[in-house]
Amino acid sequence: MKDSLNTLFRELNPEQQKAVEETEGPVLVFAGAGSGKTRVLTYRIAFILKEQKASPWEILAMTFTNKAAGEMKNRIQHFGDKNKNLWIGTFHSIFAKILRWEAGLLGYSPDFVIYDADDKERLIKTIMEDTGIPLQNYNPRSISESIGRAKNGLVSPESFIASINTPFQEVVSRIYPEYQNRLRINNAFDFEDLITVPLRLFSENPEVLEKYQRRFKYILVDEYQDTNKAQYRLVYQLAKKHRNLCVVGDDDQSIYRWRGADVRNILEFEKDFPDSKVFKLEQNYRSTQTILIVANSVVEKNAARKAKKLWSAKEMGEKVDVIETADEREEAQKVVEKIKEEVFRKKRTFRDFAILYRTNAQSRALEDDLRRSGMSYIIVGGVRFYERKEIKDILAYLKIIVNTKDSVSLKRIINFPLRGIGDSTTQKMEQWALERGLHLFESIRRIKEITDIPLRIQKNISNFYDLIQKYISLKSKISPNELVRTLVDEIGLMTMYKQDPSIENQSRAENIREFLAAVSEYVDSSESPSLSEFLEQVSLITDVDAWDDKSNAITLMTLHCAKGLEFPVIFITGMEEGLFPISRSEDEPEALEEERRLFYVGLTRAKEKIYLSWAEKRRLFNESYFRLPSRFLDELDSSCVHKMKPHPRKHVKFTSNDFKQEVTYTCDTHPDYESYSQEVDPYRCGTRVHHQTFGKGKIVSVEGKGKKKKVVVRFDSGGQKKFLVQYAQFEIL
DNA sequence: GGCAATAGGCTTTTT
């Protein structure tokens, strides 16, 4: 171990080495993209162990993704295989583990299940139905998000009620306390709970907090800029005793503000810990100089950031190519063309490429073309595997077997596959349970006592009860693997899907097979496999975690997903106003800065070459829209950019379809369209208008025709608003 | 209670 440490120490630059050796007291490491952040973290742990400052189980290292945690674990294994007992994991998995141990103190049993966004929404819907809040007026998802935001910001149901400003918040304030109540009844936690409940646990039980404070002599936090208020408090609490806290992050890569992440946590670390040591890692080992110049030129436009400048000892490298295309199909073609060129010219292979985009929906056009060209690709993200309906159905069975109190899962499967227990019956049973303060599962067990359910249906219910009961008793006798296979077989899922030869059912059957394989894999890899541990793993996994760089394929994913990864060649597609930066960020400077950081993250994924592309016309939802190039393209250091002119278009052809569609056209860049247009209409892009209330402005987009015609006007005062032309009473200037 | 047809919502990003 000593040898390998010495060898590797030579690989650290002076700043990295200082950050590794400064083990005592609070330490803040600003680690720019590609500056060897993971290396510093792992060496630091290895160094602490080597100096025998702590035992492995006294070191806690927290990350945001399983992938990052796994990489850290892997690298540390190189230093010695006794390091298995280190506490390395995601925030959520670490605290899920602690919650299992301390569940009793919270009125939970250790078999609790973890609800994902879908379960959460179902529960909220149930509450809305029960409390008579009309689903039509309030969207359960917005309510779920609102509650999530409150929890991340440590706003309790009580304080939420105290700060109501809108009717919507009033509705949320009625649901929020009941939601927490039902979670407890269902013996379930949601994602936010995994962070906020430990905090409550610690504040209500100081002796428990002290136990963990004493245990964790050294605490490390990765991607500190992504912590939210709750996570920050949790870290702060745990580190208070030994004060050996090392946080590593990069404010320029903070891209999860919308999820409650608070950059202030990293920017104000020195305020929270006045005696902290600060290190800045600014040498980038990943990218060419050109790439860093371009990336810096973009992120410098942000006001809220710590001054720093990444540099590289590498060569200048190639310029960034900006590609302008006619529509998203041509964009895809160009990307494919460039990949072919790179493969041919530079002898690159598919795994060298990543195609990034802002929204998952953009992947389709790219996929179509890649498939046509016979190039292998993998999509990371999108519809997550464990969130697919057929998988969630099986998971719901498993959750019930582990925790019969979980009424959300119970309702999901009570009549799936169809067994003659319909909605009205379920409602009767719920009502019966509610009146007696029992769980829904109790109604099922004691179905004979519910006399207003016909005998025939009672029989169906008691069959269902026997089925679940059988697996509950099997749970301790056979492995999760055998149990799941028997279950899938008994409820006839595979036969059900296979019977129908439609593509979607075939792919469902395929997914179930994949799921069964995942269970086997879990059983093989775990020391003491249990159903409940498997469920936890599944709940906390993401698709990036499953991304493996071994297969030789082009990677497609969102910019968010790409964080922490690197590729020789990066494509960032859809560089258009309204898409990137996404339209919702336009009127909020902080959101816009976050978009810019996201762009920065994308750019710094590249080792050698960057292609940026945008399309003049793009299909979104079901309509075509004309587009303007992203403002970010203007922010690139022009000396490092090479603009590729679109193919000379001899005739801009518009099919009759183009005129039938309801399109948004932006005219400044499309004089061609004007000459083809049969409509003489003063309300088009670029027209300056005056509005009674808002003053003077310019039309920036148009949609719809006739009476439905709407325009978006950007006013000189700064704001932007959409109007129905019919009612707006504009004065044309 | 079951099933097929239709309406409606959505697309920013995720542990």
Next chain:
DNA sequence: GCCTATTGCC
């Protein structure tokens, strides 16, 4: 354009 949830009919 897709997926899901709801509706209306059997």
